Amino acid sequence: MLVEFRVKNFRSLRDEQVLSLVASSDKTLQDTNTLGTGLKVAPALLSSAIVYGANASGKSNLIKALQYMRGVVLESATVVQPGQTFAVQPFRLDPCTAGQPTEFEVTFILNGMRYQYGFAMTAQQIVSEHLLVYKAFKPQRWFDRHFDENTDRDIYDFGQGLKGTKNLWESATRPNALFLSMAVQLNSEALRPVFDWFAHSLVIFDEQTRxxxxxxxxxxxxxxxxxxxxxxxxxxxxxxxxxxxxxxxxxxxxxxxxxxxxxxxxxxxxxxxxxxxxxxxxxxxxxxxxxxxxxxxxxxxxxxxxxxxxxxxxGLTLVIDELDTSLHTLLVRELVRLFHRPQANTGGAQLIFTTHDTSLLDAPGLFRRDQVWLVEKDSDQASSLVALSEFSPRKNEALERGYLMGRYGGVPFLGDMAEPKH
Structure with a gap:
């Protein structure tokens, strides 16, 4: 189950943005819209999350970021060749970020264990990479990698929790490959579950994977x-x-x-x-x-x-960009409710999707406040992601009306399209 996704300096996502699936203390729809984890730090996760935003606000970039991270994990050790550059796109409208690394991190729960994995990269190389594993409340740092400009090489720090031929994996890892991916290619049983989560437990449908x-x-x-x-x-x-x-x-x-x-x-x-x-x-x-x-x-x-x-x-995590494309709003509602029904969602699956269908906001019993997320751009054209719960809407508030009025952000600011510009 996905706990959290972080991304920084990817396309319009200049500053660090965090999509969290950790359920708040709100008891509303707790039995249907949340999933128990058995962990004290995050006892319940949301079974779905919906992301709104105007056209070109950056909500699709959030999906692209997760898709891109998944692609680097799956392909950097096999498809990417030595010396080949990545097609990563940092935020280019700010000279301070255009040359800075792009950063990704996911936290997920697999077989009752929490993993926190992330890396930073430029077009030329991986500049840092880390993995924390929570077998108990206190994390174990299995490995930490960072590029040292003074020595022009990667520095590794391994924890006792990671077993296997670490020196072999380290020496085989190219500057433009992830240590995680290379170690799994060289038969690391300890790291295989992390790699397999990206390969098999995270399913993404967008314009790249239709x-x-x-x-x-x-x-x-x-x-x-x-x-x-x-x-x-x-x-x-x-x-x-x-x-x-x-x-x-x-x-x-x-x-x-x-x-x-x-x-x-x-x-x-x-x-x-x-x-x-x-x-x-x-x-x-x-x-x-x-x-x-x-x-x-x-x-x-x-x-x-x-x-x-x-x-x-x-019990996989499904991510879809524009779920409402060619689907009637009532069909979208029923699809979402499948993830909210314990008798249908027997594996503890999650659904994350972007949409323009504002009627879902007021559909009776469909979403909790912490399941709704809003994306909008500021004057610098940088996107920000905010949970609806941050605005503390009342329990009986007409969310669709409030959203369309711009009370929570995430809507376009429209001028007179018929008025000629001089």
Whole structure:
């Protein structure tokens, strides 16, 4: 479960911004909208968080920052080559930050243990990296790495909690690779859970990683999962009684790379092609439709159904930029409520998403005040992230009206678009 995400000097996020999933002491919707951790320092985490902001306010940059951090963890030791630079983008409208490192840190709970991992980087290299592990209330510093400009090399400080061939991992870690990632590549069992959390427990959908039908299609091939997906869609009042997957072999091509000769070869081989057939049933009749006959909203909901059902079962963290795209507001509400229902969210999953749908703010029993976050830019074009609870709104306050009036920030300041500028 995600506890907290910190980012500094990434795109419009100039100053350090903190997205916290730690539940406040408010008892409102505690049984549905919070998840127990068993830890004294953070006894409950929020099962969802919603982020509002005007266009170009920086709310998507928050998602991009988490996505970028995940990418560096997964690829710096394998995909990134020696001497290759990163495409990281610091805040460029301030000369003081344009040349400074970009910083990321996440805190998460896995198997009852709290991990706090972060790093700072420039386009050329990793300048610092650290990992704290809380087996008890007091943290253990497993490793700390920082670049020493005087000696032009990385300095490492290892704690007793980290077991394994640390000197080997250190010597193998390039300036443009994370120690965490390289150690896992060299079979560090102790660090594997941290790496795997990024790889498997954090699921992000945005403009870089779009929804794809693969997961839903694979689940539709199994009768038990097919029923769950059809029930999921039926709850959205889509009149879909069943979905058939018709698979056939079609000619295709694949590229094979020879690691010995370094040459690539294009081979012809059969590939699988899947066709979805939707059975609609109403009181007046029934019909079968292809995927392209369905609306964008139905397709998006289908593509979401597989991943969401899997995430709820496994207790993963799902992050989505613009969840309301092509989805009716009532569908968004029902999707959010799945994460709030203990009988559906059996694994302790979390949902974080950005949206422009202000009607969600006043949906009865949908969100607590500490689940709502607002992003806005200042006169320097730097984005700031603030929790709605910081404004101490009253229990019965009309949040949508207050938000649109600019009481909490996070809305655009509109001039007269028809008025010519001189």
């Amino acid at each position: 929804l794809a039908p693969h997961t839903s299609i694979q689940m539709l091939k199994q009768s038990e999962h097919r029923k769950r997906i059809c029930d999921f869609l039926a709850a959205a009042d889509l009149s879909i009684a069943d979905i058939e997957v018709v698979t056939r072999k079609v000619p295709g091509q694949s590229v094979h790379f020879d690691l010995v000769t370094g040459k690539s070869e294009v081979r012809s081989e059969e590939m699988e092609q899947h066709q979805l057939r939707f059975s609609h049933v109403t009181e007046r009749g029934e019909a079968v439709f292809d995927l392209m006959d369905e609306s964008n909203g139905t397709r998006n909901l289908l593509f979401l159904a597989g991943p969401v059902l899997d995430i709820l079962k496994k």
